[in-house]
Amino acid sequence: GENVEQHPSTLSVQEGDSAVIKCTYSDSASNYFPWYKQELGKGPQLIIDIRSNVGEKKDQRIAVTLNKTAKHFSLHITETQPEDSAVYFCAAIPTGGGNKLTFGTGTQLKVEL
Amino acid sequence: DGGITQSPKYLFRKEGQNVTLSCEQNLNHDAMYWYRQDPGQGLRLIYYSQIVNDFQKGDIAEGYSVSREKKESFPLTVTSAQKNPTAFYLCATRRLLSTNEKLFFGSGTQLSVL
Numbered sequence: 346g347e348n349v350e351q352h353p354s355t356l357s358v359q360e361g362d363s364a365v366i367k368c369t370y371s372d373s374a375s376n377y378f379p380w381y382k383q384e385l386g387k388g389p390q391l392i393i394d395i396r397s398n399v400g401e402k403k404d405q406r407i408a409v410t411l412n413k414t415a416k417h418f419s420l421h422i423t424e425t426q427p428e429d430s431a432v433y434f435c436a437a438i439p440t441g442g443g444n445k446l447t448f449g450t451g452t453q454l455k456v457e458l
Numbered sequence: 459d460g461g462i463t464q465s466p467k468y469l470f471r472k473e474g475q476n477v478t479l480s481c482e483q484n485l486n487h488d489a490m491y492w493y494r495q496d497p498g499q500g501l502r503l504i505y506y507s508q509i510v511n512d513f514q515k516g517d518i519a520e521g522y523s524v525s526r527e528k529k530e531s532f533p534l535t536v537t538s539a540q541k542n543p544t545a546f547y548l549c550a551t552r553r554l555l556s557t558n559e560k561l562f563f564g565s566g567t568q569l570s571v572l
Binding site for chain 1: 462464489491498499500501502503506508514548550559560561562563564565566
């Protein structure tokens with residue numbers, strides 16, 4: 346089955362700096378890669394996603410890049426703000442695997458003033 | 459959040475006791491899921507259901523049971539057979555379309571053992 350590895354497990358940045366979180370996946374059939382943000386005591390919220398037919402997608406201060414050859418994808422947050430502090434999860438799903446989203450282990454992002 | 463209600467927010471289980479976590483949704487989504495979240499780990503799938511009166515085991519179903527008698531409801535029972543139940547439990551839903559994999563999550567239930 347699919348295996349998703351996520352790094353780093355914790356990340357601390359100064360307000361205004363950029364943050365990058367990286368994930369690798371094992372199943373070359375995976376074609377959908379969402380990113381979720383989870384605030385303390387709450388459920389994860391989808392913040393951005395990308396399909397394997399594109400290499401990059403951007404939404405205001407967040408962007409995701411995908412390298413299918415290397416089987417890795419990354420989340421980029423620019424101009425970080427304190428409200429960006431949360432746990433971020435990447436995930437991957439193979440074609441036809443609509444019920445088997447595999448999650449990474451999460452990255453605790455802390456944006457310091 | 460926003461259409462998915464999990465209750466209670468906190469739950470305590472005594473030794474040998476079964477407890478049931480509630481998940482209700484008004485999004486009219488077909489599929490519902492239960493995930494378990496442990497500190498420092500990703501979300502692991504317990505059970506899922508795509509239609510009423512039908513459900514499938516996920517990766518860690520042992521010690522858990524579910525039912526899907528109504529489209530809106532997918533309760534999870536943590537049985538006494540689950541020896542390490544302390545975790546954060548998340549319910550999720552998805553609209554079943556061929557090109558849609560987006561999951562929507564509830565706000566979770568923290569289960570602890572007394």
